[in-house]
Amino acid sequence: MAYSHVLLGAETSPTHVTVRRIGISDLKDALRLGFADFYAMPTHAIFFCLIYPIIGLVAARLAFGYSVLPLIYPLAAGFALVGPFAALGLYELSRRREASLDLSVTRSFDVLQSSSIGAIVALGLLFLTVFGVWLAVANAIYIATFGYAEPASLIQFARDVLTTREGWTLIVLGNGIGLLFAALALTIGAVSFPLLVDRDVGAAVALMASIQVVLKNPVTMAVWGLLVAALLFAGSLPFFLGLTVVVPVLGHATWHLYRKAVDTELSERPSFPPPPTGRRYAADFPANLFPWAK
Numbered sequence: 119m120a121y122s123h124v125l126l127g128a129e130t131s132p133t134h135v136t137v138r139r140i141g142i143s144d145l146k147d148a149l150r151l152g153f154a155d156f157y158a159m160p161t162h163a164i165f166f167c168l169i170y171p172i173i174g175l176v177a178a179r180l181a182f183g184y185s186v187l188p189l190i191y192p193l194a195a196g197f198a199l200v201g202p203f204a205a206l207g208l209y210e211l212s213r214r215r216e217a218s219l220d221l222s223v224t225r226s227f228d229v230l231q232s233s234s235i236g237a238i239v240a241l242g243l244l245f246l247t248v249f250g251v252w253l254a255v256a257n258a259i260y261i262a263t264f265g266y267a268e269p270a271s272l273i274q275f276a277r278d279v280l281t282t283r284e285g286w287t288l289i290v291l292g293n294g295i296g297l298l299f300a301a302l303a304l305t306i307g308a309v310s311f312p313l314l315v316d317r318d319v320g321a322a323v324a325l326m327a328s329i330q331v332v333l334k335n336p337v338t339m340a341v342w343g344l345l346v347a348a349l350l351f352a353g354s355l356p357f358f359l360g361l362t363v364v365v366p367v368l369g370h371a372t373w374h375l376y377r378k379a380v381d382t383e384l385s386e387r388p389s390f391p392p393p394p395t396g397r398r399y400a401a402d403f404p405a406n407l408f409p410w411a412k
Contacts, residue, residue, distance in 0.1 A: 135313070135323060136381040137330040140338050144378045145345065152371025155212050156363070159221055187269045192256035194358075195296055198350055199249045201365065202307035203242040208369030209315045209376075216377075234314045237321035241310055245303065252299045256292060263288045304343045305332045312376035319382070331379045342375070 207226035214221055229235070263284045269275035279285035308331050310324040319327075332339045346368060353364030 134382065135317075135319060135327045137327060137334050138379055138381060140335050140375075140379050142338060142341060145338065145342055145375070148371045148375040148378060149345075149367070151374040152212075152367045152369070155208075155215055155370035155373075156367045158215065159211055160366075161223070187272065187275050188260040188264075189253065189257060192253055192292075192296070194354055195300075196249050196252050197361075198300060198346060199252060199303045200245050201346075201350075201368070202303070202311050202372070203245045205365070205369030205372065206238065206311060206315065208366055209312045209373045212370045212373035213316060229315055232315070232318075234318050234320075237319075237324065238311065238314050240321045241307075241314070241324065245307065248299065248303060252296070255295060255299075259292050259295065260288060263291075300343065300347065304339065304346075305329055308332055308339060308342075309372075309376040309380055312373050313380060313382065315373075316376070317382045327380055335379070 206229050210226045210229045211221060214225055219225070229238070232238070264278065269278070279288060306325055306328055308328045310321075310328040313319060313324045313327055314321070349364050349368060350361070353360035
């Protein structure tokens with residue numbers, strides 16, 4: 119029964135999820151609304167997305183310190199593969215702002231208590247698997263092109279990649295295969311996580327809804343994918359610091375894109391346990407940041 123809930127949610131029929139047609143104007147509006155959410159809640163957004171530049175800097179440190187330099191670009195590009203999962207708190211904040219609910223930062227963790235959490239975790243594991251496979255494939259392409267020898271230095275690595283036939287083979291082949299992974303992530307993650315934050319429909323229904331959105335709006339969603347890629351690239355400069363703005367704006371915008379592309383008014387909302395009662399004291403910090411803490 120638990121497995122059925124993870125896959126199909128509170129209901130066993132996906133007929134209450136309707137996919138709409140959207141256009142380029144809807145993408146512009148979603149970005150505008152996403153920026154408005156970020157402007158209204160900047161500290162919350164930065165709180166969640168500060169981890170992105172940290173991860174980027176850690177990845178760079180590992181590359182220079184532990185000879186995984188060839189994986190810097192795949193790691194940076196792979197952020198887009200796990201971004202839909204990492205932005206869960208942003209979807210919740212946008213949902214709460216849309217519904218005129220409390221916007222305190224702790225409320226963004228409410229999704230962890232949602233009855234949809236099983237489906238969210240299942241999809242999150244799927245995205246992490248895709249990310250891991252991408253890194254393995256990128257590493258295999260590098261080994262097939264340059265062998266097992268480690269780069270002697272950053273300058274030598276850049277020279278090998280940019281000025282040799284093997285390097286251009288790596289660039290073309292790696293980016294071509296990376297594009298396929300990005301298309302896969304876009305197809306299964308376009309609206310699946312916002313849908314699970316908003317409705318208790320299960321992982322299978324959320325996946326199918328996301329796929330249907332892309333199939334019904336191929337050109338619009340292709341443009342959306344290119345916009346996301348371009349903004350993430352711009353945000354990664356310099357030193358990934360721009361992602362503290364780009365990622366929250368995209369996260370909020372994804373919520374509004376979901377609201378435009380999917381009609382779920384007849385689907386059941388997730389359920390939450392009752393809020394804790396009693397007073398919370400400053401001495402309980404940091405436990406009192408989390409409403410489910412005992």
